[in-house]
Amino acid sequence: MSEHLTNGSEPIIRVDHLLIASMVAPGTRVLDVGSGEGSLLALLEERKRVDGRGIELRQEGVNRSVAKGLSVIQGDADKDLVDYPDDAFDYAILSQTLQATHKPRDVLKHLLRIGHRVIVSLPNFAHWKLRSQLLLTGRMPETSHLPYKWYDTPNIHFCTLKDFRELCDELGATIGQSYTLNSYGYKLPYVVPYFLQNLIGEQAVFLLKR
Amino acid sequence: MSHSDAPDEGRGAQSGKSRPVSAPYDSLSVTFREDQPLHLDSGETIAPYTIAYQSYGDLNEDKSNAILICHALTGDQHVANDHPLTGKSGWWDVMVGPGKPVDTDRYFVICSNVIGGCLGSTGPSSPNPVTFKPYGLDFPVITIADMVRAQASLIDYLKIDTLFCVMGGSIGGMQVLEWATSYPNRVKTAIPIATAARHSSQNIGFNEVGRQAIMADPNWHEGRYYDHDESPSKGLAVARMAAHITYLSEEAMQEKFGRNLQDRDKVTFGFDADFQIESYLRYQGFKFVERFDANAYLYITRAVDYFDLAADHAAGGTLADVFKGTKTRFCVVSFTSDWLYPSSEARTIVKALNAVAAKVSFVDITSDKGHDAFLLDEPDFFDAIQGFLSSAAKQAGLEPARTTGEAS
Numbered sequence: 001m002s003e004h005l006t007n008g009s010e011p012i013i014r015v016d017h018l019l020i021a022s023m024v025a026p027g028t029r030v031l032d033v034g035s036g037e038g039s040l041l042a043l044l045e046e047r048k049r050v051d052g053r054g055i056e057l058r059q060e061g062v063n064r065s066v067a068k069g070l071s072v073i074q075g076d077a078d079k080d081l082v083d084y085p086d087d088a089f090d091y092a093i094l095s096q097t098l099q100a101t102h103k104p105r106d107v108l109k110h111l112l113r114i115g116h117r118v119i120v121s122l123p124n125f126a127h128w129k130l131r132s133q134l135l136l137t138g139r140m141p142e143t144s145h146l147p148y149k150w151y152d153t154p155n156i157h158f159c160t161l162k163d164f165r166e167l168c169d170e171l172g173a174t175i176g177q178s179y180t181l182n183s184y185g186y187k188l189p190y191v192v193p194y195f196l197q198n199l200i201g202e203q204a205v206f207l208l209k210r
Numbered sequence: 211m212s213h214s215d216a217p218d219e220g221r222g223a224q225s226g227k228s229r230p231v232s233a234p235y236d237s238l239s240v241t242f243r244e245d246q247p248l249h250l251d252s253g254e255t256i257a258p259y260t261i262a263y264q265s266y267g268d269l270n271e272d273k274s275n276a277i278l279i280c281h282a283l284t285g286d287q288h289v290a291n292d293h294p295l296t297g298k299s300g301w302w303d304v305m306v307g308p309g310k311p312v313d314t315d316r317y318f319v320i321c322s323n324v325i326g327g328c329l330g331s332t333g334p335s336s337p338n339p340v341t342f343k344p345y346g347l348d349f350p351v352i353t354i355a356d357m358v359r360a361q362a363s364l365i366d367y368l369k370i371d372t373l374f375c376v377m378g379g380s381i382g383g384m385q386v387l388e389w390a391t392s393y394p395n396r397v398k399t400a401i402p403i404a405t406a407a408r409h410s411s412q413n414i415g416f417n418e419v420g421r422q423a424i425m426a427d428p429n430w431h432e433g434r435y436y437d438h439d440e441s442p443s444k445g446l447a448v449a450r451m452a453a454h455i456t457y458l459s460e461e462a463m464q465e466k467f468g469r470n471l472q473d474r475d476k477v478t479f480g481f482d483a484d485f486q487i488e489s490y491l492r493y494q495g496f497k498f499v500e501r502f503d504a505n506a507y508l509y510i511t512r513a514v515d516y517f518d519l520a521a522d523h524a525a526g527g528t529l530a531d532v533f534k535g536t537k538t539r540f541c542v543v544s545f546t547s548d549w550l551y552p553s554s555e556a557r558t559i560v561k562a563l564n565a566v567a568a569k570v571s572f573v574d575i576t577s578d579k580g581h582d583a584f585l586l587d588e589p590d591f592f593d594a595i596q597g598f599l600s601s602a603a604k605q606a607g608l609e610p611a612r613t614t615g616e617a618s
């Protein structure tokens with residue numbers, strides 16, 4: 001699912017993937033939920049020697065991943081996480097997928113149960129470009145980062161960075177580490193206050209603990 | 211090399227055997243003698259017993275590149291060579307061979323005829339050591355686990371400790387699951403294809419239809435047709451026809467045959483094979499009886515009916531309990547149009563493996579070819595198998611395909 005958000009199909013490593021990789025300790029067990037065509041898993045296996053698994057909804061993505069030698073299954077984050085036992089993985093990763101799930105809250109709850117740590121990357125719907133498009137044109141925003149028409153977007157549950165922090169609070173998860181990226185893919189400095197991150201951050205990566 | 215308690219090995223059709231059906235047909239074979247009986251789930255034993263097998267490629271020095279292929283109900287050991295009876299190419303010729311997904315330049319591939327079968331391994335058509343006549347129904351009822359136990363004795367005989375991979379489709383897939391459960395430390399990777407962890411009620415029902423067709427044939431003679439000139443070929447053909455329908459999807463059947471008439475412009479108002487599908491099924495039945503023993507069909511279908519991995523290995527528990535602690539890497543494969551072992555059966559296996567955090571890949575291949583898709587040229591399927599095997603081979607430190615060596 002993560003590939004939905006890429007611009008074209010250039011083989012460069014996505015910056016959010018690099019950030020996620022920087023949060024993962026080497027040699028750990030990792031579950032990537034919404035693993036797409038396996039690019040993040042492949043990166044983690046190559047650079048961090050993780051014992052990685054993936055779940056991906058789209059068959060094409062699954063087939064490509066398995067053909068790459070990745071342990072990926074065809075499955076649905078909304079339905080299939082229930083089958084995983086508690087603490088099965090060191091990290092459960094949800095990369096650019098939360099907004100495409102039917103029940104994001106339940107998905108996050110399951111991830112916090114399955115993974116010792118949870119890493120979530122997500123687009124920020126409160127980014128100024130989106131806010132201004134909605135305000136000025138009165139239409140659903142479309143950006144290069146979120147290029148879909150409202151009626152065919154796979155992203156059905158958008159949230160803002162502020163919303164996500166609140167949900168983490170509600171679920172009793174603490175944010176151990178977080179990076180917010182601007183539209184050029186650069187990390188915002190830590191000193192930027194949250195309200196400003198929520199305005200100029202296009203996406204963010206969070207490391208959560210129970 | 212040959213000392214008294216070693217199994218006998220052989221190659222080629224053994225002359226002097228009473229019936230061609232029990233001869234090993236140009237296969238390698240190993241016979242385990244009376245002092246090495248095969249202990250069956252039923253409590254009975256078979257001794258002596260013979261396992262006929264084929265192998266392709268070379269076993270490497272540390273014996274780490276062996277792949278065991280488990281064949282389906284009516285398959286046999288002739289995976290990738292011309293069949294000695296039908297002259298047709300091997301049943302998995304598309305999958306197994308030099309440069310193919312199961313690359314015989316890289317792996318040592320073994321396939322043995324199941325115990326209870328009729329192509330060289332001991333089965334109901336083999337001579338009963340007590341009466342010197344074919345066993346018939348005196349052959350003990352066997353299970354999938356018994357088939358696997360017999361395969362394990364072959365693997366022991368070949369002095370292979372750990373199999374790099376055990377793979378197979380349909381009831382071959384059941385044997386794969388059984389291997390991974392009974393001998394978890396001897397199976398590095400497992401590829402169960404188009405299969406289930408237990409036989410469903412519907413599937414038992416289909417098998418029963420086949421068995422009843424055989425047993426209703428007056429030539430069956432309570433399984434003692436070996437003493438007569440005729441065998442229950444009509445019953446066996448009907449069994450094959452009924453089963454063959456379950457191997458195809460409705461879509462593929464409709465597309466291939468529709469309501470097309472066979473060599474005629476209009477229906478004959480009789481019971482000839484008016485429709486192409488009738489003619490096709492009759493032909494399938496007719497061809498089948500040339501190469502298959504009716505009693506073997508009874509025994510193997512029974513073994514499949516009895517298969518229930520969770521009940522056999524985790525009484526009172528779940529399927530997940532069966533796989534607890536497994537180190538085997540799995541690649542589960544199903545096909546979208548397979549209604550004999552539908553994708554939901556594969557999902558059940560995958561769920562159980564997930565529940566114990568096993569290393570598992572799962573592909574549900576889009577195909578309209580029904581259950582038989584696993585025998586056919588399905589590029590996505592091949593890519594998945596090839597990718598899975600090569601990455602596992604890399605992890606296991608297996609050499610990439612050799613550059614030297616004789617053609618197999």
